Amino acid sequence: MATGRTHRPATRSRGIPEATVARLPLYLRALTALSERSVPTVSSEELAAAAGVNSAKLRKDFSYLGSYGTRGVGYDVEYLVYQISRELGLTQDWPVVIVGIGNLGAALANYGGFASRGFRVAALIDADPGLTGKPVAGIPVQHTDELEKIIKDNGVSIGVIATPAGAAQQVCDRLVAAGVTSILNFAPTVLSVPDGVDVRKVDLSIELQILAFHEQRKSGEETAAGDGALPAAVTPRDDSTDQGPDGDVPAVMPA
Amino acid sequence: MATGRTHRPATRSRGIPEATVARLPLYLRALTALSERSVPTVSSEELAAAAGVNSAKLRKDFSYLGSYGTRGVGYDVEYLVYQISRELGLTQDWPVVIVGIGNLGAALANYGGFASRGFRVAALIDADPGLTGKPVAGIPVQHTDELEKIIKDNGVSIGVIATPAGAAQQVCDRLVAAGVTSILNFAPTVLSVPDGVDVRKVDLSIELQILAFHEQRKSGEETAAGDGALPAAVTPRDDSTDQGPDGDVPAVMPA
DNA sequence: GTGTGTGAAGCATTTCACAGCC
DNA sequence: GGCTGTGAAATGCTTCACACAC
16 A cells, blocks of 8 residues: 555654564564565564564554555565565665674574575675685675775675673674774673664673573572562463564574 | 462562563663672662663662662672572572574573573573584583483473574473473574463564664655655664663563 | 444553662 | 562554455
């Protein structure tokens, strides 16, 4: 439906809730898989299960994008893939630089999920001269001295920091000064950036700590410890069909 | 699905809100840094800045743990480190196995943040016989066939999956069957697990997509594209002093 | 009948703002 | 006087439940 009204409805100018934005990539991944299997349409129930959320949430999320479904039928897979891609800005190609080519940086460089989703690794950068010129994932590593030039020549606006914590802020400052306005930070440090620059962080040890917290309460049954503190015991968290944590948080990659 | 019951009345009594749990590791990291510099006390304002959140939120978070501060003064650094560590279950040692020793698995094995935080890499596991016996981060890789034995012999309850997406569910099933009850998943797939098992996921391409979404609206403006319509705004995001994207909810999940 | 789209209700989290203790 | 701890208000997110379109 589109044609007629397209008003961006309602949702007021602000747009789409952050929580919804964080789930769009999940829907997109599930839809892409369906698309590859040539499935023409899906119901909110099926898609929700594939994405690991519940259907009411999914329908609500989609309602912020517009009315892209057909009552009594479901959603057209291809059409939704396109709409979500567009909403996320993936119909354009984003050049990305990865700074810090250690184990993690190399893992990121090799991550296939980039290219397939509108991202292109424009350059790999490391401060170690010994790495300069050496190819990683087919791309030669360049020295940090070139950072500013690389950013400018390639029109890079998204940078990934995979350096040790001690170097992160400095790298961040240089990226920002060179024009980067979105940063994905893997270093365990809080980065400070000027207004207008977005930072998202992924911290492996934080995720593990959160798991440890819940793990601790499972075996500990008595609840008691101390005083009445824990809730009931065994079942700690919730219930729904959701799998994702996400609401936001962290994020990922495979290798 | 799930459910039958549901609603755990949740966090009632002493239960700590998920959003708070997700921030405790941040506070702990900031406090550890202060501790290393031998700083004896901090105010909520200072600590909040170091952790990248605002002070009201931090005080509220701490209020769920108890009254560990001193009015007019602030918090005792060492004491808080201890209390938070205890709350997170880090005063005990958690053996962890990493399955899938590709670039990412190797990066995780080498990640120093583990050992320093109550986690111990008990074993590295990979399906490639060519890797068996080869040391990574000083630990010899073991073959997948040994998975169940390793889990049991070491009393492992937390597993990290860093395999390709196609192998993830299978690995997950084996981990769970062998007794693992918390899983950190780096593979871009939704895992299904029985009730009582927590899964957290980290997905790099999702994080990048979220950045792309915001990036798009910055320069955006012209926008147009197609039919839809982006809102107008140039500056969409944010505001506060927080750095994390997080806002979101974190994640745990049962399944 | 079937499954979407969405007000309205229900919860959770954040922020405010100030009383209370040092 | 300074800074914590916390009710209460504000905001944001999720779930419910049902009218409506197909």
